[in-house]
Structures are given as structure tokens and as C-alpha cells.
Amino acid sequence: MAGQPVIRPAAQSDIPRMAQLAGELVRLHHAADPSRFMLVDRVEEGYGWWFRRELARGGTVLLVACEADRVVGYVYGTLEERDWNLLLDAHGAVHDIFVDGVSRSAGIGGKLLDAILSELERLGAPRIVLSTMVGNHAAQRLFARHGFRPTMLEMTRSGSAGP
């Protein structure tokens, strides 16, 4: 049986593994609705570039969950300023949360979420917002358990010329 996962800030050396998990997150969304969720070529490479950039700037929270020194999950969020388009004042945003398939349903997602919510609040986020794909009930149950309520519904119309 695996021991308790360790949740810690991501390091540069974690980026390849995080990018691999992020690639799975992208593919999961793309498979569910390819006309809404993009899948670009070399998506892991792209995510690696993005995470390196994000780690280097302030206002970003990137945490990993490790079991026996292996990264089995990550969570990524940012502090955001007032957004007039979203009618949303200063806030924290949780962008990604992912736990490796074999490590799920053992509390790791909950621990990652607890940790990022605490960190975003410590950094001053007066509210925290996230988006979750329609039909992703496992994620929605996790978020509801952590105090999130549905507040906005995105709608997509696929163009006739689009894929």
C-alpha cells in the first residue's frame, strides 16, 4: 500500500512529468468534445514551455503530489486581476488539477486542492474560481466538497467550417 502522498511546490525538474500529466488532461478533454477542446501537436512540449514560463513569474501556484518520490499529480493556479469581461473582480483561479489514473480515489486530488486553495488565499485571493467540463462528475464532486458552487455556464457553437 502506498504511503501518504507529499504535496510540495513544483520544481523545474518536475516539469517533464507535469507536462506528461497535463497532456493526458488535454487528451481527456479533446476526446470528450474535439470541437471545443484543442489538441495541438506536441502538446507535452508546449505544456513544458508554458509551465517553465509560469514557474518563473510571481502569482503562480504549481504544486505536485509525490508518492515514493514519483510525481502522481499536480495542480496549477494563478492570482488574477479584475476581469471586466467575466464580471469578476480580483480572484484566484485553479486552471488544472490532475491525478494519475492508478493513484485516484485515495484522497490525493483532495489534498492537492486543499493545498492550492490555502496558498491562493494566503497570497490574498478574495475568491477562487475554476471551470470544469460538463459531464466531468468526479471533478465536480471534488470541487463541491471543497465549497465550490456552479456560477457560470459556458456554451459553444461549432462553426460549419470548423473541425
Ligand SMILES: CC(C)(COP(=O)(O)OP(=O)(O)OC[C@H]1O[C@@H](n2cnc3c(N)ncnc32)[C@H](O)[C@@H]1OP(=O)(O)O)[C@@H](O)C(=O)NCCC(=O)NCCS
Ligand atoms: C478529479 C481528480 C483530480 C480527483 O482526484 P482523486 O485523487 O481521485 O480525488 P480524491 O481521491 O480526493 O477523491 C475522489 C474520490 O475518492 C474518494 N476517496 C478519497 N479518499 C479515499 C479513500 N481513502 N478510500 C476510498 N475512497 C476515497 C472521494 O470521496 C471521492 O469520491 P467520489 O468520486 O465518489 O466523490 C481525478 O479524478 C483526475 O485527475 N481526473 C482527470 C482530470 C480531471 O478531470 N481534472 C479536473 C479538470 S476540471
